[in-house]
Every structure is written in structure tokens, then in C-alpha cells.
Amino acid sequence: MDQADKLEQLHSLVSLFSSNIAQYKSSQYDEANTRTDFIDKFFALLDWDISNSQGYNETYREVVREDKVKIEGSQKAPDYSFRIGGIRKFFVEAKKPAVNIKDAAEPAYQVRRYAYTAKLPLSILTNFEEFAVYDTRIKPDKNDKAGVARVFYCTFNQYEQHFEFICNTFSINAILKGSFDKYIEENKNKKGTSEVDTELLALVEAWRVELAKNIAKNNSGLSIYNLNTSVQRIIDRIVFLRIAEDKGIEDENLLLSVAKTANVYEKLILLFTKANVKYNSGLFADVEWINDIHIDNKVLSNIIVNLYYPECPYEFSVLPVEILGSIYERFLGKTIRFRAIKGDTHTAVIEDKPEVKKAGGVYYTPQYIVDYIVKNTVGEKINNKMPDEIAAIKICDPACGSGSFLVGAYQYLLNYHLDYYTQAKNIKSALKNAKIYEAAFQSYKLTIEEKQRILTSAIFGVDIDSQAVEVTKLSLYLKLLENEGKEAKERLFRYSDYALLPSLEDNIKCGNSLIGTDFYAQGNLDFSDDDRIKVNCFDWEDGFKEIFKAGGFDVVIGNPPYVRIHEIPSNEKNYYENKFVSASNQFDLYQLFYEKGLKLLNNEGRLGFITSNKFCVTRYGKFLRELIFNNYSVVSITDVSQLNIFKDASTYPYIFVIENQKQSENKVNISLINNIMNNIMEKSESCDIAQSELLTGDEKILSLNFDNEKNNILLKIEGINSLDFLSVYRGRGTSKDLTSNKIKNSVLSITNRQINRFVLTNERYYKNKDAYLNDFEPKLLMKKICYNIDVAIDEEGKINPINTVYVLKLKDNSLSLRYLLGILCSKLMTFYARKKYSTTSMRGGYIELRVFEIETLPIPNLDLSKKTDKTKHDQLVSLVDKMLELKQKEAAEPNQQLKTMISRQIEGVDKAIDAAVYGLYGLTEDEIKVVEG
Numbered sequence: 001m002d003q004a005d006k007l008e009q010l011h012s013l014v015s016l017f018s019s020n021i022a023q024y025k026s027s028q029y030d031e032a033n034t035r036t037d038f039i040d041k042f043f044a045l046l047d048w049d050i051s052n053s054q055g056y057n058e059t060y061r062e063v064v065r066e067d068k069v070k071i072e073g074s075q076k077a078p079d080y081s082f083r084i085g086g087i088r089k090f091f092v093e094a095k096k097p098a099v100n101i102k103d104a105a106e107p108a109y110q111v112r113r114y115a116y117t118a119k120l121p122l123s124i125l126t127n128f129e130e131f132a133v134y135d136t137r138i139k140p141d142k143n144d145k146a147g148v149a150r151v152f153y154c155t156f157n158q159y160e161q162h163f164e165f166i167c168n169t170f171s172i173n174a175i176l177k178g179s180f181d182k183y184i185e186e187n188k189n190k191k192g193t194s195e196v197d198t199e200l201l202a203l204v205e206a207w208r209v210e211l212a213k214n215i216a217k218n219n220s221g222l223s224i225y226n227l228n229t230s231v232q233r234i235i236d237r238i239v240f241l242r243i244a245e246d247k248g249i250e251d252e253n254l255l256l257s258v259a260k261t262a263n264v265y266e267k268l269i270l271l272f273t274k275a276n277v278k279y280n281s282g283l284f285a286d287v288e289w290i291n292d293i294h295i296d297n298k299v300l301s302n303i304i305v306n307l308y309y310p311e312c313p314y315e316f317s318v319l320p321v322e323i324l325g326s327i328y329e330r331f332l333g334k335t336i337r338f339r340a341i342k343g344d345t346h347t348a349v350i351e352d353k354p355e356v357k358k359a360g361g362v363y364y365t366p367q368y369i370v371d372y373i374v375k376n377t378v379g380e381k382i383n384n385k386m387p388d389e390i391a392a393i394k395i396c397d398p399a400c401g402s403g404s405f406l407v408g409a410y411q412y413l414l415n416y417h418l419d420y421y422t423q424a425k426n427i428k429s430a431l432k433n434a435k436i437y438e439a440a441f442q443s444y445k446l447t448i449e450e451k452q453r454i455l456t457s458a459i460f461g462v463d464i465d466s467q468a469v470e471v472t473k474l475s476l477y478l479k480l481l482e483n484e485g486k487e488a489k490e491r492l493f494r495y496s497d498y499a500l501l502p503s504l505e506d507n508i509k510c511g512n513s514l515i516g517t518d519f520y521a522q523g524n525l526d527f528s529d530d531d532r533i534k535v536n537c538f539d540w541e542d543g544f545k546e547i548f549k550a551g552g553f554d555v556v557i558g559n560p561p562y563v564r565i566h567e568i569p570s571n572e573k574n575y576y577e578n579k580f581v582s583a584s585n586q587f588d589l590y591q592l593f594y595e596k597g598l599k600l601l602n603n604e605g606r607l608g609f610i611t612s613n614k615f616c617v618t619r620y621g622k623f624l625r626e627l628i629f630n631n632y633s634v635v636s637i638t639d640v641s642q643l644n645i646f647k648d649a650s651t652y653p654y655i656f657v658i659e660n661q662k663q664s665e666n667k668v669n670i671s672l673i674n675n676i677m678n679n680i681m682e683k684s685e686s687c688d689i690a691q692s693e694l695l696t697g698d699e700k701i702l703s704l705n706f707d708n709e710k711n712n713i714l715l716k717i718e719g720i721n722s723l724d725f726l727s728v729y730r731g732r733g734t735s736k737d738l739t740s741n742k743i744k745n746s747v748l749s750i751t752n753r754q755i756n757r758f759v760l761t762n763e764r765y766y767k768n769k770d771a772y773l774n775d776f777e778p779k780l781l782m783k784k785i786c787y788n789i790d791v792a793i794d795e796e797g798k799i800n801p802i803n804t805v806y807v808l809k810l811k812d813n814s815l816s817l818r819y820l821l822g823i824l825c826s827k828l829m830t831f832y833a834r835k836k837y838s839t840t841s842m843r844g845g846y847i848e849l850r851v852f853e854i855e856t857l858p859i860p861n862l863d864l865s866k867k868t869d870k871t872k873h874d875q876l877v878s879l880v881d882k883m884l885e886l887k888q889k890e891a892a893e894p895n896q897q898l899k900t901m902i903s904r905q906i907e908g909v910d911k912a913i914d915a916a917v918y919g920l921y922g923l924t925e926d927e928i929k930v931v932e933g
Contacts, residue, residue: 003167006045010163013041014156017128024097025129031096035065035079038128039094042159046171048082057422058444059086059415062172077317078114078123084175084678086415091115091123101130102153105146108132112140112149113315119196119323121184122151124170129156131166139199142310178677200314201327205334207235207303209350211295212336216348218294227348228336230290232467236474237272237284239324242307246316249484259304264297280499283477321407321479322367328471329364329402365559366645368679369610369655370408376636376657377555377608378409387417387435393458394547397558398513398597400461403472405557406508407479413454414479418446451480452502460544460553461508464536469510476508477501511538514592519575535572540600551602559610560593582624591615591624594656598632601660606635613641613654616702617837619852625700633659634691636669639704640681643673666691670704699852703836710835713927717832720921722858726820727809728851730784731801755783755805757825758880759887760792780808780821785848789833791824793817793884806854814864818880819873823859826917831931832857860920876916883909 001009017038023029040050049062056062064081080092093111101107107125115123115136125132133152140149154162168174169183211231215222222230244250258267269291276284306312339349382390393413397405421430422444430436436444455476463469480501517537541548565573565587576583582591590611597607615621628634634656641652671686694702696718754760760781777797783790784806791808795817801807808824810817823829837853862869886909890902918928 001045001047006167007160007163010042010045010159013038013045014159017156021097021129027098029096029098031094034096034128035094039080039092039126042126042128043080043082043092046167048172057419059419078111082170084172085680087679088118088120089175089180089678090120090170091118093123093125095125095127097127097129099127101125101127101132101146103146105144108134108146108148108150109140109142109144109310112136112138112144113309113313114318116140116196117314117316118318118320122180131155131159137195139196140313142313175678181677196314197323197326200323201330203306204235204239204327204331205350208331208334208336210299210303211235212348212350214296214299215293216336216338218296222293224336224338226289228467230293231336232470233287233290234268236470237268237275238303238307240283240474240477241271241275243316243319243478244481247481247484248317249481253308255304256308259301262297264300264304265293265295268300278499279501280503282503282505283474283501321475321482322370322404324478325402325404325407325471325475326364328475329404332402332465332468332471364402365404365610367404367408368676368681369559369640369645370404371679372638372681373405373557373608373610373655373657374408374412377557377606378412381554381606382413382416387420390416391457392550393555394460394550394553395458395555395557396460396462396553396600398462398556398593398600399558399560400463400472400508401465401468401559403461403475403508405559406459406461406472407475409555409557410455410459410476410479413458414446414451417450417454418444421446445483448480448484448500455480456502456504456507459507460547462511462513462538462540462543463508464510464512466510469508472508473504476504509538509543510536511543512536513538513540514580514589514596515572515575516540519572522571522575552605553600554602554605556597556600556605556607557609558593558597560590560597562612563589581627582621584623585620586618587620588612588615591621594624595627598628598658598660603660605660607658607660608655610640610645610653610655613639613652616654617853618850619699622700625695625702628656628658629691629695629700631662633661633663633666634668634694635659636671637702637704638681639670639672643676643681668694672704697856699856701837701853709930713923713930714832714835716923716927717828717921718858720858720860722861726855726857726859727811728854729807730851731781731805731807755781755790755792757788757790758792758821758883759891760794760799761891777809778817780817780824782806782808782824782854785846787846788827788830789824789849791821793821806849806851808854815862815873816877818877818884819862820859822876822880822883822913823917823920824857825913827914828917828921828923828931829857872916872920876913876920879909879913879916883913 017024024034043063044050049056050065052061052063060083062083064083065079078091079094081088082090082092091111091114093107093114095101095107099107111123111125112134115121115134116139121135121137123134123136125134131152131154132146132150135149135151138149152162152165159166168179170180174180208231211234212227215230216227219227238255241250241255245252245254254271255268258264258271261267272284273286276286307314307316333353334350335353336348337351339347378393378395381393395406395409397403397409400406418436420426421436427436427444431438434447435450437447439445459476461469461472463472512535515535515537516539519535519537547553568576568589573583576587576592580592580595582595590609594607594609594611597609601607615624636655636657638655638657640655645653667688668691669686669688671683673681674684675682696703778795779797779799780791780793781799781801782805808820810820833849833853834847837847837849860872862873864870864873883906886902886906890899890906893899893902918931923931
């Protein structure tokens, strides 16, 4: 249907409403009729498949229309959820025309709570007579008027006037083309906008502070470990029951009724005991010492009351488990400790865990990364197979944290099974065998029994942190119940002997994935309780006996922790060096997870990790690179370093998918991602390269390049006769030395800022009495972080660089430093460094080369006894001489007009230097165009 036809139909719809407006605004005309007669038709004009006429399966239908669930007059779900690829984009809350959309605060607060909790940026409130769009990133408040956060409003007789805007923002094509996201981006950062996970995290952390301080005060004999355990367990139980209430699985106000009585904790224990019988999962397991602690009524009442409408801005029935996971991931980055305050040694405080403090925070893996890895591992393992064929699949995250990857894998399996069972040829059998049930007319859901079977059979994880293990279990339980509600309550609990939540004790285990019990056989090791908790040895073969009897896991996925070797205790370091081939030099812990994860796979297993890309080019990553490329088949390497995945972290990640089958002529898919559209990663470049060609040179460097033309140029550059005559090291001073007494008297000291192409600028003298030893010899000085390679010359050897500056010297003095300077400052060498060491790329286009990368740059080794070589050498040196002379003149010239003339001459010499360098490497005119392009 073209735009003219849509406008004609819209006109008819508006005319119909206008001609009978009194009838439609009467109390007899209800919301259900409004939806059928007008709202459904309106959104059909925006090309949404309202009635699922295309027959999409449950997972991917475009519009989910909720039957209203009301509990004591309170609605628990929005009327419509509009989705792309099964991912929510916005809600629409419908009202009957008798409701005043413009001025009534309650409907606005309702839709804003739904969308804010679901982390949707925009949502719509309409009764067809009126149409309002809300920025649902703005946290709703019970006292807000209807106009707060409203970004668009019109009445039905203005639809034709505003149809272009509505269509360009909310039609399915607008979303697929990115107009919806563009509108959101253009209207971000408005006053009051905040992320629901940030706000909810602050709330949960406030609970922890209140509970921890109160429990510590009232229970002086409690250890710090048990204090952390009890606080976590109480919060998890309250969160679970509150969500179950909003879903209608539990009676409304279950917790609130307890909060308004005396002896709140005792009453809560009774609720937990009933829940233990009902759910029987371990979440509510009866633990005597937890039951016996004392908590003041006021603390618990305050927590519970603020979880209910109207005080609470969150609607827990639509809170995605993934958002709760992101909250808990950051929650797990802190711990409770005792600190002596005013003589009280038992005062509880909340602090960052040491490893989190060193890392600069907790970095949660975005959902689109989880989905991508799950699709390329779990998805590939089960593709086109029947449920019986994948019934034995085993999936593991060896560092599961809050469980984001396991929840993602579980969701994928749920979707896959539902899609299979709801195919026309399978529905009758699936209904008969209790795999699915009909939740509404021709709308099906998996039975709780089937969801339990999939969870307990397929999902496994390990984490060193006992709190993380409990959070993973909670996340999986909430995912199990995600689509359940009041309408299924009787069915869910129809068997008195059937536990709604299965035990996950055999699935999610607490332990150190990298250290087995043989750790204690290293020698005479004296361990305290704290040491044992920190090490937390775990033997995989004992922990998952049946799985390893069958060969191991089918899939290993995750985002293993990044911990540098200097942060690891010496006894653990020694253990790693003895057990892992990848534990060499300055290794990072995530490298060991690659090695361990691959060993956990069965013969046809597949691993998918997202980690820092540093191991691809560093010397300490060489052994892991060789281990992977010599023994396994790399399926794909995906460069996601440009996406700013882990905000505020200087980590540039790759996604590796590796198969436990070595193929002789394996092709590796290499792809670059620089955009996210509708929560799906889009490839900007992609190619297949033979695995045998990916590691190059003696150091077995892994560099990703997508352009064969550019690859050929790199090979040509590397093909010249290059000798190892360059010595590189970092400056030996520190930034503190610049203001300390360590700088040698009257010696120039510089930082990165003073280094420009060819010359140094703004040098400063530091006059101090105490000498700072350095080898003051002629050298080149190079920026550690730069856009183009920036190198300057210090021929007098008077510069004392700090340790963020590289010092370059020639081992063979027959060649001039100026010869080397000309090559390094050329366009060709920056081109080579960027393409060869793509893992060094930083956001904003900057690069950071490492010492051995600089040492191995291919510099033509000229034989000056040969006339042709000497001519090439002297020609380049002469051009560099001229460049240095002109740079000096430019800096000293006060007349701006003359300075401009000098600058133009510098540009000409610069081009001549580039041309001379191209000649050294034998580049053709076409190749030069590629480099300069």
C-alpha cells in the first residue's frame, strides 16, 4: 500500500470516529472495541502485522497483544508490544475514548512505568481520539502530571497533518531503516532521563547498605562471609516474590501485608517457608542460622513498601531478566566488610571488591553481544535439528557471573523449541505430549515441565563467587517464569507434589574454574579460611561426572575475567605456569580460560568468548595463539573493538568462535562490526581467510585485514630485505619525575605532548641537584599513543623521556637516524602499522604500538657500499634535513604570511619524503593510491 492509499484509509477512519464521536465517548463503548475498531487499524496503516496474518511463530510475531490481567483493579501488562525479530521496540497502552489522555495523570504514569521498567526509550498512550508519545527514559514519579515526559501529542483530527512524522518514527519500515533509533538519539540527554538499570541498581544497593548495617549491629557473632550470604539471600527472596506478585503467580500485596505488621522478619520467614514448599528450588531453602538473625522492623518495612505502587516507579511484570542481570552484575562488584568506626569493630560498610577496584569497575556484557555469541555457538549446534536430537546438549559458562550468557542460551533454546512445536505439522503432537499449551486463541506457550526439562538438562555454569552463583540461579528461575502469569497460576500449581522451580544445585556450581584440588599438592601451603574462599578449588571431572563420562560440553561460552598476572598471588601464578601452556610472561587470566574452555569441549564442541584482543599481538599471547591455531579450527573472529562495548574501559575486544576439530584447510570468517541496528550487530566488512595464513612472522602475530588489495601491499612491504637493527625501549622517567628531584641538572625532559612529526616542541628544563641516570645518546623519540606515527629526533642526546615515550636507536650506525626518521614519519609506515596491527586501533582513530611491533617494522636494510642504495639513503636523508630546517624556521617566524609560505614548502617536502619512501619499497602508482586513499 502506497502513502496515498494509507492517507485515504486514515481519512476514512478519522471520518468514522468523527461522525459517531458521542457514541464512542460514552461509558458503554469500552476499550476492547476501541482497540478492534480503531487502534488496530491505525497501526496496520504503519505496516504492522497486528493479527499475525503472516503466520510468524510465537517468538517472532511483530505485535503481541496482551489480554488484560487485572488484580484488584490494577492492570499488570501493557496492551500491545511492538517487536522486531522478537525484540521489544515500544509499548502501546490503549484506553477507551472516555478517558482523558491529555490531562489524566494515571494512564500516563501507567505506560511510563511499563516502558521505563522494560528499558524502552519511547512508548505510546492512545484512545484513538488522542495520541501521546512519552520519552520513557525519564524516570516516572507518582506526582507527575500527564504532560511530564510527553514529547508529542495530537488529536484524531490532526492525524493526517502529523502522519508523516508518525509513519517515519513508528512504522515497521522506520524501525528497520533506523529512523526510530535516530529520533531517539536526537532527543536523548533530556532533563530527567536515566537508565532503569542504573536507578534500580541504586535502589538494590541501598537495600544492601541498610540490611548489612542493621544485621551487623544486631548480630555481633556473624562472620563477614555469613553477613554477605544472608544479605544476598534475603534480597534475592524479596525480589523473586515481588516479581511473582506482579506476574500474578503470587497473591497481590503478599509482601506488603507482612511489612505492615510487627515482627516483620519472623513473618517473612513464614512466607519463605511456604515458598520453599511451593518452589522447592534452594532459593528458599530453610537455613537455621539465617532464620535466627535479628533485623529491625523499620529496615525491612522500608524496603518492601518502596517496592509497591504508587511509591515504586517499576512494573516488575515487564522487567526483563537481562536488565536484572546487568544490575546484579554490578551489584556483585561490591562486597560487605567490617570496619572499625568509633571503637565499634563490627560496623558494616560496602566496598568495591579489590579486583573490581583495580579494573576500574564492573563491565557488563551487552545483550547484543550475548545474543551474537549464543547464535554462533548454540544456534549452530542445534540448527535444523529436532528436539529429540538436541535433548542431550550441554552448555557451560565457566565464569558465569550473574548468568547473562546462560540466560541467553536458555532463552535461545526456549525459542527454538517453541518454534518447532508450533509448526502446523507438530502442534497436535506437542499439545498431546504436554510440550506446549494454548494460552489464548492460537497462541501457545511451552509448559512449565518442558521449560524445566530444557533448563536442567542443558544449562551449566561455574563461578568462583558464591554470590554470583546464587544470582545466576535467580536469573534462570526468573527466565523460567518470564512468560507465566495469573492465567496460568492454577495450571502451574495443579500438582501438590510438583515444584515450580527445579533445583539447580547440580547445574550451577561454586568454584575456581582454573584451579583443581591438586593446587594443595604444590607444597607445604598453610591456608586460612579466607585463603580457601579466595582460591575455591574446583575439579570439573568430579563436579560434572556424567557430562565428562560422555566426553564433555557441546558449547562453552562467556566473557571470562580480565586479570593481569601482577594482580595474581604468587602461589596461584606458580600453579598456572605449571598447568597452562598459555601462562607465560605477563599473561592475563582470560588466556587461561581459553585454554581451559577448549579442554572442556567434547570432540565436536564449540567455544565462543569475547575478550580483549591484546593476546593476538603481544609476546605473552604467542603460546595461546599457537595452541589455538595449531590444534583447533577457528570458525570466526569478529572485531567489535569500535563499539565501545565496555564503557569507560580501555578494552578493545574480539569475539572468537572455535571448534574442537582441526581441519587441514579451514577458512576463518573475519568480520568487523561498527554498528548496532535493532540490537543486532551489523558487519561492515567481512571475508574468509585460510587459518594457516592468519599468524605471521616469528612472533606469530594475528592481524585482521579485510581488503585483499591492502593485504598484498602489506606483503610487498614485508618482502623487502629488512635487518633487525632497531632497538626500542620506553623512557625511564615517570611523570612524577618532572616535578621531583630525579631529573639531571639542566637536562630537557619531555612527554608525549612535546613530540610532533620530525621535531620536538615546547621543551622544558628541570634544574635539580640529584642526577637521574640515563644514556644520553642520539635517538628518536616516538609517541606511545598517536594518530599518525609521530617521531622526533634528538641528535644531541639531551632529552630525558618519561616512560610513556618510546626511545628508538639504531644498532647499526652506518645508517643515519634521519633515514629512519623519514621512513617512520611517512604515510606508508602509518598505513602499514594500522593495517598490520589492527588490534592496536583505538576509538577515535588513534593507535598504540607495542615495543616489539615497533622493533619488527620492516625498514629497508640498505647496503651503503652499493651506489644505488647509498643514493636512496642520501636522498631521503637530504629531504629530512630540509624538513628539519624548515620546521625550525616555521617555529621561529613571527610573520604569519611568511609562516604560511614556509608551511606550504613543508607540505611539498613531506610529499617528496613520501615519494622517496614509496620508492624504497617499490610501490606502483596504483598501490600508492590505495595507501593515500
